[in-house]
Amino acid sequence: MLALMPHGSCFLWNPSLTTLHAVSDGVIAIAYFSIPMMLFAYRRHAAEQARPVLLLFVLFILSCGVGHVLQAWNIWHANYWVEGASKLMTASASGYTAVVLYKQLPTLLGTQQALEVSQVLATTDSLTNLVNRRGIDEAIANGLHLYKSHHIPHTLLFLDLDDFKAVNDTFGHLMGDRLLIEVGKVLMSSVRSLDTVARLGGDEFAVLLPGCMLPEALAIAHKLQAGIRQIQIQQEGKSLYAPRVSVSIGVAEANADTTPSSFYNDADIALYHSKKEGKNCVAWQDGNNVCNSPA
Helix, strand or coil: CCHHCCCCCCCCCHHHHHHHHHHHHEEEEHHHHHHHHCCCCCHHHHHHHHHHHHHHHHHHHHHHHHHHHHHHHCCCCCCHHHHHHHHHHHHHHHHHHHHHHHHHHHHHHHHHHHHHHHHHHEEEEEEEEECCCHHHHHHHHHHHHHHHHCCCCEEEEEECCHHEEEEEEEHHHHHHHHHHHHHHHHHHHCCCCCCEEEEEEEEEEEEEEEEECCCHHHHHHHHHHHHHHHHCEEECCEEEEEECCEEEEEEEEECCCCCCCHHHHHHHHHHHHHHHHCCCEEEECCCCCEEEEEE
């Protein structure tokens, strides 16, 4: 029993108080030792310029862990010179880490910000600021997962502007780009915040409608057609292009067997039939038949 008694008067020979301090310091030490192990295991995921700072951080955490082990050890062995030396080591490691962080942190934060910006750019169409094909691919994959796990319906709209080439040929590519930008604005203002609007390329757009069944999707498609027909483009106060712009739309509804590629294919087939039936139509698949609804 005498060997189990702590040194010094601060614990007053209280077993509960001794246990509290010993267990707490032990758990903290385990946490301090496990964090560097995890950082070491995932070191390859760190940017090259961040690795020296990460190493210093590891050493700092390890020194803290050693300090807590010695604090628990000192409950029974009153060698406070050893504990003091450990604290000096921790102070040196923490002070040096703070100096290096002060110098490197702006660069590291700038790198992280640049990475976040690049990730946004990688899924954003530079002309319309809508998501691009990669962005809607991710949304479709997530949407089909929700459909299969929670039976939340999803529909996909493919849109293609009618005779867009004539716009470029008649008014120039600059005016054509302005038309695409306006179409993007109409699409964004006509759908819900949870919907995903994308430009697939050229004059082709897509809209993913989560929680939306076919009848609702068809109503939204006609709403989009009406909004696009109202587009007018002006420059320097003069209306240079103000005819009605029409759009053909293909609608596909997800089912239990739908995959991302089949979802695209179903919407593309419906869009093809919409174009084939005279354009300015909304087409969808009803069983084995493709139905059309003119604007």
